[in-house]
Amino acid sequence: MSDESEVEKKLREERHQKGLKLNELGINPYGNGFKPEHLAGEIHAKHANDTAEQLDAAKPGYSIAGRVVSVRDFGKAGFIMVQDRTGALQVHVKKDVLGDAFALYRLLDVGDFVFVKGTAFRSKTGELTLAATEYRPLTKTLRAPPGKFSAEIKLTPEQAERVKAAVAAVTAATDAETDPVKRQKLSDDTVAAQQALMKDDPVAAKAIPQGVAKAWAEKQALHDTEERYRRRYVDLLSNQAVRETFIKRTKLVQFIRNFLDARGYLEVETPMMHPLVSGAAARPFVTHHNVYDVPLFMRIAPELYLKRLVVGGFDRVYEINRNFRNEGVSTRHNPEFTMLEFYEAYATYHDLMDLTEEMISAAAVHVTGSAQVKYGEHVINFAKGWPRIPMRQSILDRVKDLKAEDFANVEKLRAVAMRKAESPADKAAVSTMNVGEATALLFEQYVEHELINPTFITEFPVENSPLARRNDANPAITDRFELFCMGREIANAFSELNDPIDQEQRFKAQVDAKRRGQQETMDYDADYIRALEHGMPPTAGEGIGIDRLCMLLTDAQSIRDVILFPLLRPQTSK
RNA sequence: GGGAGCGUAGCUCAAUUGGCAGAGCAAUGGACUCUUAAUCCAUAGGUUGAAGGUUCGAUUCCUUCCGCUCUCACCA
Numbered sequence: 001m002s003d004e005s006e007v008e009k010k011l012r013e014e015r016h017q018k019g020l021k022l023n024e025l026g027i028n029p030y031g032n033g034f035k036p037e038h039l040a041g042e043i044h045a046k047h048a049n050d051t052a053e054q055l056d057a058a059k060p061g062y063s064i065a066g067r068v069v070s071v072r073d074f075g076k077a078g079f080i081m082v083q084d085r086t087g088a089l090q091v092h093v094k095k096d097v098l099g100d101a102f103a104l105y106r107l108l109d110v111g112d113f114v115f116v117k118g119t120a121f122r123s124k125t126g127e128l129t130l131a132a133t134e135y136r137p138l139t140k141t142l143r144a145p146p147g148k149f150s151a152e153i154k155l156t157p158e159q160a161e162r163v164k165a166a167v168a169a170v171t172a173a174t175d176a177e178t179d180p181v182k183r184q185k186l187s188d189d190t191v192a193a194q195q196a197l198m199k200d201d202p203v204a205a206k207a208i209p210q211g212v213a214k215a216w217a218e219k220q221a222l223h224d225t226e227e228r229y230r231r232r233y234v235d236l237l238s239n240q241a242v243r244e245t246f247i248k249r250t251k252l253v254q255f256i257r258n259f260l261d262a263r264g265y266l267e268v269e270t271p272m273m274h275p276l277v278s279g280a281a282a283r284p285f286v287t288h289h290n291v292y293d294v295p296l297f298m299r300i301a302p303e304l305y306l307k308r309l310v311v312g313g314f315d316r317v318y319e320i321n322r323n324f325r326n327e328g329v330s331t332r333h334n335p336e337f338t339m340l341e342f343y344e345a346y347a348t349y350h351d352l353m354d355l356t357e358e359m360i361s362a363a364a365v366h367v368t369g370s371a372q373v374k375y376g377e378h379v380i381n382f383a384k385g386w387p388r389i390p391m392r393q394s395i396l397d398r399v400k401d402l403k404a405e406d407f408a409n410v411e412k413l414r415a416v417a418m419r420k421a422e423s424p425a426d427k428a429a430v431s432t433m434n435v436g437e438a439t440a441l442l443f444e445q446y447v448e449h450e451l452i453n454p455t456f457i458t459e460f461p462v463e464n465s466p467l468a469r470r471n472d473a474n475p476a477i478t479d480r481f482e483l484f485c486m487g488r489e490i491a492n493a494f495s496e497l498n499d500p501i502d503q504e505q506r507f508k509a510q511v512d513a514k515r516r517g518q519q520e521t522m523d524y525d526a527d528y529i530r531a532l533e534h535g536m537p538p539t540a541g542e543g544i545g546i547d548r549l550c551m552l553l554t555d556a557q558s559i560r561d562v563i564l565f566p567l568l569r570p571q572t573s574k
Numbered sequence: 575g576g577g578a579g580c581g582u583a584g585c586u587c588a589a590u591u592g593g594c595a596g597a598g599c600a601a602u603g604g605a606c607u608c609u610u611a612a613u614c615c616a617u618a619g620g621u622u623g624a625a626g627g628u629u630c631g632a633u634u635c636c637u638u639c640c641g642c643u644c645u646c647a648c649c650a
Contacts, residue, residue, distance in 0.1 A: 072612050
């Protein structure tokens, strides 16, 4: 697949030859130094309400630069769409205006970058257009963009809904027809019929043919998922929706920074190469430093470093950065992923639930425009007022033959968990579980997948919370919560353990577990114990998976749709 | 690592029971100075992911390999 075919070589050579011809005409096909003074978006915004007559009287002059995303040629004139980071603007090139420079336009291919100077006017069809007085090729592209570009349509949400329905009707009618000529006619007829239904809204009616064109273009855009992930630049340049997803991701991260900064948090960066494995239960990547001749572990969590900073006096800190876990890949797991971790002294996990609810509900509105966010078949309601349910209660709500007192009876818990254990290995694991482990398993089996709207689960068993503070009233549970949404864990937080003696014992338990063969355990971190001996104020800390949160806000079904360059198996030489 | 599915022109997709690999878009040549999926005429474009097997004949059936997707497991 990755080998270049003869056809590909030919298409590439044709474009290369056009570049050579530009050279012959004295134009560097990779020239520089032409600075556009305006953006397509600002020109659209400035003249959104100007009539053709007003523009003809004012003759406003502009210069823009961008990628040519479509060409409609008329021999001695042509319309091209020039797209920059703010959108696309139509440009009209005419031989009698451009003179010799028109020969440069004749060497244009879709995908090339150009610089254009001209005056704005409205074409006969009403589209804001730049009449080129100066035309300059900037970059010759040797490969054509895949598929077809679609025009952007700017409508109110209500109009967009109506147009969408009309476009769906047209598409449904025409998809069945295989003959292209008949299909075009059928399409025109059904567009006219849909427009007739929308006489009350001329703007929306006019957008229908654009919408049909856009639907058609999207159908032909690059869909091959492998190609999209391996060559994200092609995906980005040809799929507007993909660009929007990553813009939303950036908006999300910016919002979180602003939110925490405004609350007196200090953003810091801590090591990504650790001498010890700590902060989470996961298998690390191992690397090596040559001069010190020591093994290093890519961090699986920044937790213990951030808490050292709290000891040092930075009593509100956060870090947004990459963690690395040497595990399987799936629609919800990428080996490197972005995590927000933050720590606040004198706060409890209850305070962090308030903060989390405040931050994520506001982030949802900031990024998507609404607290009700569509995700696949569901609508997630991020509006504040999220339920806070103890883990045991969430299980009792769903397993009717289990009673509160059964949580003292490990045999009973194992029996219930055994119902959902299928493989012999699972059954063996269940049969040796303690109360805490069995409780956590029951939660996974019966509860987790049902939590669609944001829900806090609290009171985690101490057995699988090696860094969390014990609850004062019940030492079997910890002052910890996890936030679930769409059946997935989004955040994990607890009041931190700051008793160095207790921490030392829990590290030892982890080391014992490793000796018993458990691979996902933490190392004994003597320096961290020493830090705690210097005193860490009572602190609560939290981690939020940014990729997974981003998935929820962008309706992404795979984590790879919100990571610009996800990890793929490297292609062999072929 | 286990299971299921997919891979056909640059892009999106067809191909009847195993019977001449085919369209649209993109490209090339030509016409056209207000189009917006521009239009019209013509041309060209393929190692059907790779290797092997069955067969008179394989895009189609079988085996192995490569890659991707989904799913389970591991794990947040």
